[in-house]
Amino acid sequence: xxxxxxxxxxxxxxxxxxxxxxxxxxxxxxxxxxxxxxxxxxxxxxxxxxxxxxxxxxxxxxxxxxxxxxxxxxxxxxxxxxxxxxxxxxxxxxxxxxxxxxxxxxxxxxxxxxxxxxxxxxxxxxxxxxxxxxxxxxxxxxxxxxxxxxxxxxxxxxxxxxxxxxxxxxxxxxxxxxxxxxxxxxxxxxxxxxxxxxxxxxxxxxxxxxxxxxxxxxxxxxxxxxxxxxxxxxxxxxxxxxxxxxxxxxxxxxxxxxxxxxxxxxxxxxxxxxxx
Numbered sequence: 001x002x003x004x005x006x007x008x009x010x011x012x013x014x015x016x017x018x019x020x021x022x023x024x025x026x027x028x029x030x031x032x033x034x035x036x037x038x039x040x041x042x043x044x045x046x047x048x049x050x051x052x053x054x055x056x057x058x059x060x061x062x063x064x065x066x067x068x069x070x071x072x073x074x075x076x077x078x079x080x081x082x083x084x085x086x087x088x089x090x091x092x093x094x095x096x097x098x099x100x101x102x103x104x105x106x107x108x109x110x111x112x113x114x115x116x117x118x119x120x121x122x123x124x125x126x127x128x129x130x131x132x133x134x135x136x137x138x139x140x141x142x143x144x145x146x147x148x149x150x151x152x153x154x155x156x157x158x159x160x161x162x163x164x165x166x167x168x169x170x171x172x173x174x175x176x177x178x179x180x181x182x183x184x185x186x187x188x189x190x191x192x193x194x195x196x197x198x199x200x201x202x203x204x205x206x207x208x209x210x211x212x213x214x215x216x217x218x219x220x221x222x223x224x225x226x227x228x229x230x231x232x233x234x235x236x237x238x239x240x241x242x243x244x245x246x247x248x249x250x251x252x253x254x255x256x257x258x259x260x261x262x263x264x265x266x267x268x269x270x271x272x273x274x275x276x
Contacts, residue, residue: 028071029064029068029071029072030068030071030072030074030075031072031075031159033062033064033068033069033071033072034071034072034073034075034076034079034159035156035159035160035161036062036160037072037076037081038076038079038081038156038157038159038160039160039162041076041081041082041092041156042156042157042160042162046092047092048092048093049091049092050091050092051088051089051090051091052073052082052089052090052091052092054089055069055070055073073090076090076156077090079152079153079155079156079159080093080148080149080151080152080153080156081093081152081153081156093149110193110194110197111194111197111198114252116194117197117198117201117248117251118248118252120191120194120195120198121198121244121245121247121248122248123191124191124195124198124244125240125241125244125245126241127184127187127188128172128175128176128188128240128241128244129237129238129240129241129244130179130184130237131175131176131179131181131184131188131240132175132179132224132227132228132233132236132237132239132240133233133234133236133237134179134180134181134184134233135175135176135178135179135180135228135236136227136228136230136231136232136233136235136236137180137231137233138178138179138180139178139228139229139231140178143174143177143178144178144225144228144229146174146177147171147174147175147178147225147228148225150167150168150170150171150174151167151171151218151221151222151225153166153167153170154167154168154171154218154221155218158214158215158218164203165196165199165200165203168199168203168221169192169195169196169199171221172188172195173185173188173189175224175228175240176188178228198247198251201251202247202250202251205250205251206250217246217247217250220239220242220243220246221243223239223243224236224239224240224243227239
């Protein structure tokens with residue numbers, strides 16, 4: 001049975017014109033359109049694994065020329081959001097299948113205090129630092145591909161002005177999976193609720209800051225990937241811990257304090273301050 005294109009309509013249904021994206025003169029049209037299609041992919045309107053409409057259909061839908069469509073698709077390919085298959089067209093990239101969620105009797109619940117936010121980051125820095133160390137020793141080519149794809153999706157979220165919590169979490173889980181030790185990934189899955197909260201909080205705050213600040217955070221992710229790809233375990237552990245330390249500092253102290261771990265007030269002092 002031939003693959004159904006994204007947005008393909010049942011012949012029995014009445015045709016309804018698709019809404020056109022409003023493009024402005026504030027930036028290259030290709031960049032604007034790729035960011036818009038990236039949002040459609042993230043929201044699920046363009047489903048994972050589905051074939052995108054032909055260039056002519058996309059041009060008609062979005063009211064732009066085919067060269068602009070090709071430019072946008074090229075950007076989406078470079079971001080890892082779509083893949084091209086010779087003679088078949090472009091497809092939305094499928095993500096790695098997630099592991100089953102942790103059972104409710106073992107998973108950590110939501111965070112309920114600022115002290116717990118700090119404690120979560122401290123625990124993550126310890127666990128994920130070692131996970132990165134072992135990932136550098138045991139990573140496979142496929143594991144590196146999955147990490148790169150997660151990085152591309154984070155970049156696409158940044159370009160679209162979105163929080164990007166899911167690809168950020170995916171990047172960290174892929175590192176735990178690449179360690180070759182199932183306990184690391186299991187702990188990450190059990191911590192999913194508090195980790196999602198801390199990532200969402202940190203990334204939401206970053207949206208109010210400069211592009212340079214946001215790219216600094218992404219640079220920390222890239223440094224972690226580079227160390228793992230180079231099989232440099234000690235550096236991978238160090239930059240992972242620094243990344244999580246900095247994330248905590250950015251939440252409580254703002255971007256100016258990041259990079260100086262001496263400014264981090266870890267749980268004991270935080271708990272005293274909160275309950276004293």
